[in-house]
Amino acid sequence: MADLLDEVTDAMSALTAALENRSDTSQMLDAVCAEAVRVVPGADMASVTVVENQGARTAAFTDRRAVEIDKVQYEAADGPCLRAAATGEIVRVSLRTARALWPDFVATAQRMGVGSHLAAPLSVDEQLSGAINLFGFGDHGFEEIDSQLLALYTTIVTFGLRTTRRYRETCELAGHLEVAMRSRAVIEQAKGILMASHGIGEEEAIRRLVAESQDTNTKLRQIAADLVRRASASHSP
Template sequence: MTERLDELASAMRELTQALEHDDQENVVFSTICAEAVRAIPEADLASITAIHDGQAETAASTDPRADEIDRAQYTIGEGPCLRAAATGEVVRISVPEAGEVWPDFVAAAKQFDVGSYLAAPLRADETVTGALNLFGFGDSGFRTLESDVLTVYTTVVGFGLRTAQRYREAQLRADQLDQALRSRGVIEQAKGMLMAIHRIDEDAAMQRLIAESQSTNTKLREVARRFVDTVRKRD
């Protein structure tokens, strides 16, 4: 048990580093899959099912065989990964015992010698849901312990993904605000130059900038920047 907890803790440390330093979704999802296999030694393959606007796709996997088994479920619209995503509950099965419920899934799993399957719901944000799927070559099925470990892991993963998303959104808003302030600054500068050169008031200077923007189909801040640069070059 202690060894299992050590593996889980180590996997979570690696996952945290990926969330902190990688902003590419495919890299993060691939790390999530790889560390899930590391945290749960009974798992031989892993994949992430992402469902957006009702469409399911495999966002990442550790092996093409996992993609094929996922695809069989997407094609028929049912299977353990889709049930986990839809119900928010962990699905733990022995593949040979699932033939009556999901015959197409079982056929695909057996084709690649997968005998055990474990899927836990995973929510990345308010619009994207899915599941983290584990595949085992043994047919005894994952135990309750593996199910509990995966539940803990996906809870941390979901929290990390949502936190990272909120950080990116906050950073985007900060960048947009910075851009807006920079744009406003150069526009104010251009207005001041126009007022001094042509001895006009602030409204008239602004109207000149707007007229130039509309006639040239150029953004206002770009018109202002060009004007400021031109005046500076003359000086």
């Protein structure tokens, strides 16, 4: 048990570091798969199913065989991973007892050498939900402790992904706001230059900027920046 706890602790630390350093969701889900296999004894492969409006897909995996097994479930619109995603509950399966429920899934999994399956629901936000799937080559069916470990792991993954995605969304929004503020500032400068140099009002100045933007198919900010640059150059010694 002590060795297992050490392995789980190491996996969680590695996952945290991966979430901090990965640049996009796809890379983060790859890390989630890699560490999931370390966390749960008996897990030999892992995948992440993402359920979207157009259907389910495998967004990350540690072994190509997991993709093939997932695909059969998507085609049948049912299976352990989809059941976990739909019900919000962990699904623990020994393939010896699952043939009546999911014959195509069982046949494909057994052909791939898989005897056990464990799936936990993953619900991060409106754009990312589905399941974390574990595959075991043995027919042990996983144990109750395995379900508990995967549930704990999924909770940490959910929190980590949610926090990381929100942080990056906030950074992206801040970047857009900064660009918008800079655009507004340079447009105000250009408008002031036109008003001063032509003796026109504010509305006429902005009308001229917009007209040039449309005539030249150039962004308004670029038109304004060019005007400010030319005005600065003309006043340089």
